[in-house]
Amino acid sequence: MTIAVAVTATAASGAAYVMTSGSKADPQARVSASATPPATSVVPASEQPSALKRVIPPDFLVISGRPVSQRQLTRVSRLEHVRDVITVDAGAVRLEGGKANMFAVDPVRFRSWTPPGTATDNALWSALGKSQFVVSDDVQKQLGLRSGMQYPIQGKAQMMATMGGSGPLGLPGINVLVGRDIGRRIGLVPDIGLLVNAPGADLNSLQSKLRSTVGAQSQIINLHDKEYVPQAKKGAPTGKAGSYLELYQQSATTCPGLSWTVLAAIGQIESGHGRNVGPSSAGAMGPMQFMPATWRSYGVDGDRDGKADIMDPFDAVPTAARYLCVNGAGHGGSSLSNAIWHYNHSQSYVDGVLSLAHAYARRFS
Numbered sequence: 001m002t003i004a005v006a007v008t009a010t011a012a013s014g015a016a017y018v019m020t021s022g023s024k025a026d027p028q029a030r031v032s033a034s035a036t037p038p039a040t041s042v043v044p045a046s047e048q049p050s051a052l053k054r055v056i057p058p059d060f061l062v063i064s065g066r067p068v069s070q071r072q073l074t075r076v077s078r079l080e081h082v083r084d085v086i087t088v089d090a091g092a093v094r095l096e097g098g099k100a101n102m103f104a105v106d107p108v109r110f111r112s113w114t115p116p117g118t119a120t121d122n123a124l125w126s127a128l129g130k131s132q133f134v135v136s137d138d139v140q141k142q143l144g145l146r147s148g149m150q151y152p153i154q155g156k157a158q159m160m161a162t163m164g165g166s167g168p169l170g171l172p173g174i175n176v177l178v179g180r181d182i183g184r185r186i187g188l189v190p191d192i193g194l195l196v197n198a199p200g201a202d203l204n205s206l207q208s209k210l211r212s213t214v215g216a217q218s219q220i221i222n223l224h225d226k227e228y229v230p231q232a233k234k235g236a237p238t239g240k241a242g243s244y245l246e247l248y249q250q251s252a253t254t255c256p257g258l259s260w261t262v263l264a265a266i267g268q269i270e271s272g273h274g275r276n277v278g279p280s281s282a283g284a285m286g287p288m289q290f291m292p293a294t295w296r297s298y299g300v301d302g303d304r305d306g307k308a309d310i311m312d313p314f315d316a317v318p319t320a321a322r323y324l325c326v327n328g329a330g331h332g333g334s335s336l337s338n339a340i341w342h343y344n345h346s347q348s349y350v351d352g353v354l355s356l357a358h359a360y361a362r363r364f365s
Contacts, residue, residue: 104183127164
């Protein structure tokens with residue numbers, strides 16, 4: 001499916017565009033709630049365990065008809081519920097004989113906007129910092145690209161660049177990333193794209209306000225629309241999650257009877273899906289806010305890398321599922337409420353999680 005976008009010409013094909021395309025993730029073993037492999041339990045001693053400070057789930061992708069001005073950017077940032085915005089350079093290019101949609105980004109800032117597995121892959125962001133390019137998994141397979149090899153990229157200008165790696169990029173139709181220096185040399189349109197994070201917003205209302213602010217000619221993509229949201233599959237997961245949503249859905253399957261919406265609600269309340277990983281005033285840490293002592297008893301090596309890292313969402317979310325399951329969450333009803341109470345000894349917390357879980361269920365039903 002192709003989504004037409006009116007954008008200043010950038011490539012030999014004549015225009016930048018966005019098209020939807022699925023991506024396949026790498027194999028991942030299923031994590032059992034009843035049996036976990038031996039793993040090193042990792043609890044960092046400082047508030048800054050890595051270069052990645054937070055994960056920002058984008059709610060809207062905006063492709064403007066012209067570069068977004070500083071005034072427009074300021075107006076967007078002041079809209080109700082908008083917490084984070086970031087601009088990118090964009091355009092259509094030719095890569096190894098195929099057509100691709102490219103974003104030119106500041107890797108230090110942009111990594112927070114990508115799926116957790118990609119955001120925590122330091123090799124990809126190091127590659128962008130070295131003037132290499134990164135592609136989505138599906139484009140890597142379709143074009144037969146190999147890391148470490150040089151390829152011609154054709155925009156307004158042509159240049160040779162080295163492929164630095166691949167991974168889920170998390171944005172519909174965007175399948176190549178470069179640093180902004182490379183984007184300028186190729187001739188991408190500066191600040192033509194915009195990502196918006198607005199937790200708790202009425203998405204229909206915000207979409208209308210974004211169009212009014214950025215321009216009627218802009219294409220505004222609600223990333224929560226079903227065609228862009230990865231859906232849970234029946235049975236055990238076979239691939240590594242490409243988003244927090246998918247991670248919640250996969251982790252819930254390790255506890256029969258537990259809805260992924262409960263994990264999503266806890267993830268939102270505890271850290272805003274990785275935005276605030278602590279430590280809290282009580283000493284809780286990571287995207288699911290575990291106390292270190294609890295983590296040492298229940299921590300799961302969700303991604304099978306040999307360590308159970310309290311700060312890693314691929315470990316923290318399966319651990320939350322395990323902890324809830326041990327306390328009876330899979331039985332539903334009062335047992336679920338009791339399990340949530342064990343997570344945080346507050347009835348208002350239990351009520352908040354259940355209310356938010358119901359909201360997630362309505363939103364994604």
